Amino acid sequence: MKYIRFKSAIALATMIVLPLHVGATGRMTCEPIESTEWISDVALEDKLVSEGWKVRRMKVDGGCWEVYGTTPEGDRVEAYFHPASGEKLLVAQRGKILFRAEGVK
Amino acid sequence: MKSFFRSPSPFWLLMALPSIPMTMAFIGGADAESLLHPTGEFAARFMIIAMIISPFRLMFPKSRFWMWMMRNRRYLGVAAFCYALAHTVLYIIDMGSLSNVLGEALLLGIWTGWVAMFIFLPLAITSNDWSVKRMGRNWKRLQQGVYVAAVATLLHWIFVHNNVGPALVHFVPLAGLEVYRIWKTRKPQLLNEVSG
Numbered sequence: 001m002k003y004i005r006f007k008s009a010i011a012l013a014t015m016i017v018l019p020l021h022v023g024a025t026g027r028m029t030c031e032p033i034e035s036t037e038w039i040s041d042v043a044l045e046d047k048l049v050s051e052g053w054k055v056r057r058m059k060v061d062g063g064c065w066e067v068y069g070t071t072p073e074g075d076r077v078e079a080y081f082h083p084a085s086g087e088k089l090l091v092a093q094r095g096k097i098l099f100r101a102e103g104v105k
Numbered sequence: 106m107k108s109f110f111r112s113p114s115p116f117w118l119l120m121a122l123p124s125i126p127m128t129m130a131f132i133g134g135a136d137a138e139s140l141l142h143p144t145g146e147f148a149a150r151f152m153i154i155a156m157i158i159s160p161f162r163l164m165f166p167k168s169r170f171w172m173w174m175m176r177n178r179r180y181l182g183v184a185a186f187c188y189a190l191a192h193t194v195l196y197i198i199d200m201g202s203l204s205n206v207l208g209e210a211l212l213l214g215i216w217t218g219w220v221a222m223f224i225f226l227p228l229a230i231t232s233n234d235w236s237v238k239r240m241g242r243n244w245k246r247l248q249q250g251v252y253v254a255a256v257a258t259l260l261h262w263i264f265v266h267n268n269v270g271p272a273l274v275h276f277v278p279l280a281g282l283e284v285y286r287i288w289k290t291r292k293p294q295l296l297n298e299v300s301g
Contacts, residue, residue, distance in 0.1 A: 056138060068138065076200065076209065078266075095214035095267040 018041035028080040028090050028104070039065070039086045047086050064089060090095070116177045120184035123147045137199040149258050151185035151189075155280050156251060160282035163289050179232045186229035193222055200269070206282035214265035221257035226248050285297070 003086055039047075045055045052072030059066050065081040071091065076097065080090040091099040124147075127140055158178050162171045174181075200206045209215050228248055230236075237244050255276075262272035 036156075056136065074205075074208075076205070092267060094209055094212045095264040096212050 028064050028066075029062040030080075030083050030089070032063055033084050037084045038083075039084060041065070044081060044086045112262065113177060113180055116180050117184075120151065120180065127191075137195040140195050141192060141199065144188050144195060145262070148185050148188035148192055148273055151181050151188060152251065152255060152258065153275055154254065155181035155185060156279055157282050160286040160289075163286060169238070182248075183229055183232050186232075189222055189225050193218075198236035212264075214261060214263075214267075217257045217264065221254045221261060223253035226258065228254070262297045 009063065039059055044067070045058065047053055048067065048069070053067075054070040055067055056070075057068040057103050060083075061080070065086070066082055067079045069077065069079070071077055071079075073096065075093045077091070077093045079099075081087060082089055087101065088099065089101045089104050090097065095103060127143055131137075131140060139181075153175075155178050158171060158174045161168075162175055165171055173245070197206055200209075210219065228250060231240065231244060231247060240247065259272055261274050262275075263269050
């Protein structure tokens, strides 16, 4: 019985304490812009493909373009791009930040 | 009707329901990647449901519902494993090659998922009457590995997207119930210590 309690106590402590230290890096947010200023999905995909990316899926998230795909280096990533300029803002491979543009939190 | 609820069939049926739209989507040509999230989420949900049964039994010892759940707990674990297996297979399909899989295996968000999967494996394999009888006490000890798998799953969920919210929505209730269980099972002992 003691053994069971010890194990659950450890599991529990980790569950409670850990998230406090992780801190929500969360998702990206981009400054709101006029809908006419948005770069189209086709245009952004063309730009990325020409740079060597493979694009699997894209959607709008937090006012940015969010792209699921593969970088020219071959990493499967989730990446955020500026909605107007298509500038690369944040690239994360399974949660690990590979690239963060200057000024991006 | 009574015998229907006594048999595991309604349970299997309920647990298979979420897989129907997923299978349809897959047959319909959906990207493996788009099914990663739902399969993983249901694996975690079924694992959590299996884990909350005993604290709820402690809370409501006379409840027939939780007694029924307790009788079917093993099936919940097997269902969690099946969704986790689908999740892993889809992940491998999506990655496309072993070198791609290995290439990111050491990332915190990924190896934690593998750890959970490898713990699930012996738990699922031994989830049958024959193993329960044969292993005796060790069966329970082995199944307690689910606590480690739960922590690994939580870490996997948080770090694979670097997002705490959705994982916590699922795990905080479990943590709360585990606190209750520890408190509840400790109390008689404390009283004994005081009076003794």
